[in-house]
Amino acid sequence: MKIYNSLSRTIEDFKPIDENLVKMYTCGPTVYNYAHLGNLRMYIHEDILEKSLRYLGYNVKRVMNITDVGHLESDADDGEDKMLKGAKRENKTVWEIAQYYTDAFFADIDKLNIKMPDVVAKATDYIDDYIIFIKGLEEKGYTYVANGNVYFDITKAKNYTKLSGLDLDTLRVASREDVEYDIHKKNPQDFVLWFTKSKFENQAMKWDSPWGIGYPGWHIECSVISLKNLGEQMDIHCGGVDHIPVHHTNEIAQTESYTGKDWVKYWWHGEFLIDNDGKMSKSSGEFLTLSLLIKKGYNPLTYRYFVLNSHYRKQLSFSFDSIASAENAYNKLKSRIKNIKDNAQGNIGENTEAYKQYKSDFESCLEDDLNTANAITVLFDLLKTDKINNNEKLSLIEDFDKVLSLDLLKEEETKEVHEDLTAYIEEMIEKRQEAKKNKDFQLADQIRAKLLEEGIVLEDTRQGVNWKKIN
RNA sequence: GACAGCAUAGCCAAGAGGAAAGGCAAAAGUCUGCAAAACUUUUGUUCACUGGUUCAAACCCAGUUGCUAUCUCCA
Numbered sequence: 001m002k003i004y005n006s007l008s009r010t011i012e013d014f015k016p017i018d019e020n021l022v023k024m025y026t027c028g029p030t031v032y033n034y035a036h037l038g039n040l041r042m043y044i045h046e047d048i049l050e051k052s053l054r055y056l057g058y059n060v061k062r063v064m065n066i067t068d069v070g071h072l073e074s075d076a077d078d079g080e081d082k083m084l085k086g087a088k089r090e091n092k093t094v095w096e097i098a099q100y101y102t103d104a105f106f107a108d109i110d111k112l113n114i115k116m117p118d119v120v121a122k123a124t125d126y127i128d129d130y131i132i133f134i135k136g137l138e139e140k141g142y143t144y145v146a147n148g149n150v151y152f153d154i155t156k157a158k159n160y161t162k163l164s165g166l167d168l169d170t171l172r173v174a175s176r177e178d179v180e181y182d183i184h185k186k187n188p189q190d191f192v193l194w195f196t197k198s199k200f201e202n203q204a205m206k207w208d209s210p211w212g213i214g215y216p217g218w219h220i221e222c223s224v225i226s227l228k229n230l231g232e233q234m235d236i237h238c239g240g241v242d243h244i245p246v247h248h249t250n251e252i253a254q255t256e257s258y259t260g261k262d263w264v265k266y267w268w269h270g271e272f273l274i275d276n277d278g279k280m281s282k283s284s285g286e287f288l289t290l291s292l293l294i295k296k297g298y299n300p301l302t303y304r305y306f307v308l309n310s311h312y313r314k315q316l317s318f319s320f321d322s323i324a325s326a327e328n329a330y331n332k333l334k335s336r337i338k339n340i341k342d343n344a345q346g347n348i349g350e351n352t353e354a355y356k357q358y359k360s361d362f363e364s365c366l367e368d369d370l371n372t373a374n375a376i377t378v379l380f381d382l383l384k385t386d387k388i389n390n391n392e393k394l395s396l397i398e399d400f401d402k403v404l405s406l407d408l409l410k411e412e413e414t415k416e417v418h419e420d421l422t423a424y425i426e427e428m429i430e431k432r433q434e435a436k437k438n439k440d441f442q443l444a445d446q447i448r449a450k451l452l453e454e455g456i457v458l459e460d461t462r463q464g465v466n467w468k469k470i471n
Numbered sequence: 472g473a474c475a476g477c478a479u480a481g482c483c484a485a486g487a488g489g490a491a492a493g494g495c496a497a498a499a500g501u502c503u504g505c506a507a508a509a510c511u512u513u514u515g516u517u518c519a520c521u522g523g524u525u526c527a528a529a530c531c532c533a534g535u536u537g538c539u540a541u542c543u544c545c546a
Contacts, residue, residue, distance in 0.1 A: 009475095027546045067546055123546090166474055166542070188543045195544090218544065245474080245541055271476080274539065309484060309494070315477065315539065322483055325495040329483095332495090339509065373485050377493040384510095441504050448506080459508055466508090 001056055001367045003236075004313060006244060006267040007163055011369055016235045017265060021059050023234040024050060025226045025264075026117065027243065028064040031101035035108055036287040037303065037318060038273035044304055045270050045312035045370070046238050047114040051403045052366040063229045064117040065221055066105075068098035068124050069205060094204040098124075108290045111300040113405035119229050123221040126228065127207045130216045133224050133258060134193045134209075142257045146184035148197035150211050154189045157253035163267060164245040191250050192217040219250040227255065237264040241271055275318045293323065301406055302327040308372040308404065330406070336383050337397060337408055346389025354387035358396055366403065375404070425456055429465050432458075 001014040016022045026046045029035050035043075053060050090097065102122075109116070134150060137143050142156045154160045196214035206213050226234060239248060248267065255263045275288070290300055306326035310316045358378060365375035379400055382393060394409065401408045428447055435443040448458050451467070459466045 030546065065546075069546095164474080164541090182543065185543065190543070192544070218546070222546065239546075241476085242541065243546065246543080247546055251546090272540070306483085311485080313476090314484090317483080319482090322495090325483065328496085329494050335508075371485075373494095374492075377485075380493060436504075439504070445505075457507080460503070460506085 001052070002369050003266060003268065004369050005265075006269045007264075009165075012266070014266065016058065017233055021061055022053055022236065023230040024053075024060055024062040024236045025222070025230060025234055025238065026062060026064045027222060027239040027247075028066050028120070029101075029105045030067040031098045031105060033101060034287075034289045034291065035105050036289055037293070038288075040108060040112060040290060040303070041273045041307050041316065042238075042240055042270045043109060043114050044112060044307045045372075046268075047112075047405070048308070048312075048370055048372055048403060049236070049238070049268065050115065051405065052370060055366065055403050056363065061119070061230065062117040063119040063121065063226060065225045066098075066102055066120060066122045067221065068102065068122050069215060069221070108300075111290060111294075112304050113301065113407065115405075121225045121229065123216075123225070124205065126221065126224055127216065129224045129228060130194070130220045131209050133220065133227075133254075134211075136258050137193065137254060140257065142254075143193060144186065145211065146186075148195075148212060149184070149192045149214075150194040150217075151185060151190045152193050152217075152250070152254055152257075154187055154191075154253055157257050160189070160249065160253055163252055164249050166245060191219060191246075193220060193254070219247055219254065222247075223251050223255040223258075227259070232259045232261050232263070234264055236266045236268050238268045238270070241269045244269060270312045271315045273318050274315050288318070296320075298323060298327055299330065302330045305330040305333075305376075305406055308376060308406075310373060312370060312372075333380075333383075333406075334408065337394075338411065340383070340390045340393055340397075341409070344390040344394060346391045348391050348395050352388065352392070354385070355392050355396065358382050358385075358388070359399065362396075362400055372404075375400070379404070425451065425467055429458065429467065433465070 002011050003014045004010070005012045026043075029039060050060055050062050090100075092100070106116070134143070137152065138150070143150050143152055145151070194209055194211050194214055194216060196209075196212035206215055226237070237248070237251075244267075252263060290303065293303055294300060302323065303326075306323060307316070309326070358381075361381075362375055362378045365371045365378060368374070379397070382388075382396055385393075388396075397408050428451055432444045432447040435441070435447065451458060455469055457468055459468075
């Protein structure tokens with residue numbers, strides 16, 4: 001398998017540290033609001049990465065954190081903690097907010113057929129471990145205390161910019177107007193490991209520590225949770241590209257300073273979903289959620305299909321036109337598969353050349369840095385071919401769907417239709433058939449139109465008349 | 472200012488040196504009394520622009536333009 005490594009900026013052969021277990025860490029959601037479609041895009045691609053590895057025969061242990069510690073409001077930096085802001089907005093405690101949005105996150109994940117990570121860790125469950133970690137860094141001389149906060153001194157870290165490739169001397173200080181220069185820092189890039197004092201005084205979650213009552217810094221949780229659950233070294237660390245310059249850079253600095261070892265072998269970064277206004281952001285007021293798509297009548301798996309038609313390292317532009325087109329494509333795909341299912345015949349000859357060829361084509365796409373768009377093309381080629389029979393097709397579709405997870409073989413749940421209605425519909429169909437036999441096409445069309453008005457669609461096939469309820 | 476990425480048909484989007492994948496939309500055909508569905512076919516003389524390297528460039532190099540993201544507390 002080949003995979004792009006942000007650390008080397010090249011596509012590399014994937015070789016896990018331990019052949020028997022791939023250790024994978026994925027930055028999880030902040031739970032002060034719903035996940036937006038851009039966040040969910042990342043989780044879909046991470047899911048594909050995990051499932052591809054499993055499909056290709058690896059064992060995987062995947063860890064994800066849930067950030068339920070408060071975060072300061074950033075884009076509109078009015079000094080309120082994000083968690084607290086959410087709580088005020090909805091008249092709940094910060095803890096209730098965290099729980100509510102954690103549940104909402106997992107509901108979204110489930111609708112998108114994203115597998116639950118093997119370990120899901122809440123940031124607030126690891127406070128004691130952060131303290132041990134910070135103490136360790138303190139003993140080794142990587143930290144200093146200023147104005148009540150514990151800072152990490154980046155000049156002590158080995159190769160601080162190895163992931164970002166940034167030249168620190170040329171970086172602009174406080175380039176964003178809403179960020180103030182912190183006069184207590186020795187170096188502009190130093191970051192806080194433990195806060196006891198903040199310019200924001202209304203942090204709602206606080207814990208006792210050797211440095212006073214306060215709360216952990218923003219980069220600690222990923223480092224500590226991964227050390228606890230995956231050990232001192234791991235194979236793949238995932239996240240969004242926006243985390244490269246600060247979050248992941250700082251994670252590396254503190255973790256490698258602590259353990260004295262190289263930490264992550266492959267850094268995997270996903271690109272953004274872009275809408276007309278640019279990057280989707282949680283803090284910029286209105287944003288697109290999965291619930292919104294569902295409310296507009298889209299199948300959540302349409303969104304998964306939409307995402308898989310693009311590559312994880314490329315920006316993807318979102319629009320409702322694209323989603324509508326994806327919904328069309330997805331429905332057509334499913335109905336073609338259903339057709340194959342209804343006409344299934346032939347022995348499953350898993351050893352035929354053609355069968356093996358399709359399977360290996362599909363695998364090659366995944367092995368090629370997770371080229372899901374081409375993997376879907378293999379699926380379409382498969383539907384069209386006459387080289388293999390329908391049962392073999394179904395067997396391959398089932399196999400591909402282990403990774404794609406698009407419910408390709410699952411039949412739509414037929415809407416509950418009352419027995420009386422069923423009887424009525426069948427009677428009407430009978431009448432229409434009768435009319436057709438008598439060449440009274442006007443009456444036949446009238447019956448069809450009337451049923452359509454009542455939400456019943458008729459399809460004439462060679463096997464007879466099919467009907468389904470819509471709306 | 473710095474750092475990075477992207478630019479392929481009406482739309483979405485693969486391809487990363489040797490004859491432009493796929494999907495949606497549109498059009499035509501087969502089948503149907505007509506529809507629908509399904510199936511078949513058509514739709515870019517060319518990959519933002521300008522130069523260069525090469526027998527050969529959408530793919531490599533340089534420059535230009537446009538877009539996107541990141542730069543001390545925006546997991």
